[in-house]
Amino acid sequence: MSLKFFDKLSQNFIELLNDKEEYNVIIEVENKEKSFTAHSNVLKFRSSYFRRELENIQPNENNIKIIIKLSISAQIFNVILQYIYGGIVDLENCETRFIYDLMLVADEFEFEELSNKLETLLIETKGSWLRTHFSLIYHFIFSRTNFKKLENFCNDIVVKYPNLIFDTDDFTSLEESALVSLLKRNDLQMEEIKIWDYIIKWGIAQTSTLPTNLDDWTKENFLALKTTLQQCLPHIRYFHLSSIEVLDKIEPYKKILDKQIWKEINQPLIAPERPVKSIILPPRSVLVTELPPRAEESFSAIISEEHAAEISTWIDRKTTAYTLTNIPYKFELILRATRDGFAPQTFWNLCRDHTRTVVIIKVKGTDEIVGGYNPSAWDDDYIYKWVITYDSFIFSLKNGNIQNSIISRVKDPLYAIFKYDKKNKHYGPRFGLDFEMYSNKSKVALDSRCCCRNKSIYYEKPIRASTLSEYFSIIDYEVFKIVKKTT
Template structure:
């Protein structure tokens, strides 16, 4: 056994799983590690397609944590390949529990609740017959709809779902969805939890009493620390959506794939142009954020390239080429919705970024936006059409920050 040769190129994905199980039983740790890495590197298509099945197969193999974690990452990133299909109804409860415990599961909380209800119903009987569920149409046979659940079935459903209740981020479910899709199942939830959720939705200032961690959006947990006195993670989600050229709320329920590292805070480091260039030049993609005095308006810009001297040079003025920069604004720090945000993308790509060592960061040939001393000024609007509608010519600012942005 210790000198045998195993050809892993010939066996199929399912066969490799059986070899993996045998290696676990025989305590062949080196072979276990090798097969796990081989599956991830050479059989990734198989793993992506059957991630839930693979996870179910190896869940109780103590030495297969590498492959288990990989399958969980695939499920979280491509959750639509599992949820919303019949496959998730067949999941063992231990596998479903592990999946729903993930902080980065890419499914809305209310949808998780709906999927969980259907998963539970598929495990009870109606008049002695198994209940069949068509995920695509939403048809429940022979029940027709959920309102036909008897008190006995509700009791059985409560017993099935009891261990999953603490996994739902109840306070991340909007009030209208709570009253429409959760309230009818009041009897399934423990009374103390239901009353806590109800109090929260009647008055969102109420603090949860049973587990405050469940008020956190999955996508907000375990994120890199944001060191800012101007914006919070909600602003970052919007900016990340714009960077990826998506709708502003694209990352509302997803983990944005960016980390922001503070390079400069004017209130701490100073407002001078020398400080900006010393701390921020040649740092790669950056986001500049400022807060306007008194109004609280947030004005900022995304630069996908280095701040550095460009061409043509004219009296210390130069410009840099990019197609992906943009200027944006949030009306205030508190409210984020379609009516309170604005974005202007670059139109003249040859003069997207303005560079002058005597000034702070700048954008546009106009100059459309520039930070100098404690002001954000807008002298033009041709490079970034539309900015004049949301940025005044002269804006006194309380503070501004520059972040280096990296993909994670």
């Protein structure tokens, strides 16, 4: 029998990390603007990467070894150290981009366990973000060798929608491994002759010495292209091309093909009964061209359809509440912080110029859902300007331990919405002086500076209990555009 006490062990190692007396390593990050102290024995035994680094560094006059990682942020490296020493990675309130970047750094430091866990987490819980940032991710992950699950995730999308990659301006910068992985797929939804055109385009772009005019190509030029495309050419389905396609498209480049292949793809015209020695790959299958269904995802990570019906009732000032069957509006998601980011500037980037929007906030540590409706446009082209609206309101919604919803309509329309200039990096949406999103750290989930006043100012009444602090932190927030249904 083994008695295991990992929690206490983790705690003690975190205490060791925080002890500034016995360290013998300094790691400088973020362009040398931030530094961390550590212990060489811990780093070496936890990471083969750090073992190699430390073996190649000479200590200074104080017997301290200094490791410099200019491109890594202090926030990410702090999480890495917490993992090294305590086996703990706290991702609460982390933006999805932070998790993605952390995964890349974990891979760089050869923490396979951590990078694999983060890769799985992204695929299983952040699929919407991955699709939104598809091009960024796809062009990068194939430059590494350890993200097979993400490669498959992306390729499952590309085979259905090849234009996401093949029709982009940076197609020719695609990693060879990425292109080959697509060519191997039997379910790539593209005509075979178009696939041929694209790999020729890609191959020519990689072979800079080729003349522009094909008529000017020498034997050496064709050989150079053949060498460039040696990993791609075996995956073309030559025997499923029409005779016209072979004549018009393949024949001009026949010198890059093996003689056996070129002879046999023409053989059906001359001796159709003669057996073929070359490997005949199966034709690519035709699939139903749909992206992974978004219907499986709720329209909101915070509110329910019942909440949407209630908010719609308030917007239309109805005395009889809308039901799930007669909601007159669609709630179109513009921003989700856990997907798009918590920085106030993200709000202005994504919501600028949108009218008729609802801001929804999930408060940290309670069951509260609070928010506000703004019928006017959000924009930050002003310097501290009040905007008049007669129909804006703020609210809290029934949820969990919260027994009743509260709506608070604007009572002083001259001070309904407050807007800021573009240089202000701390404010998000603000309803009068009664409800606002703000952060000193430029991420509204990192400090408790979001606010609902305990007393009425420009709106009818407070939307939170007077016993609670006016200031709070958040788990997530969303912004929806309210669009009238057409039917």
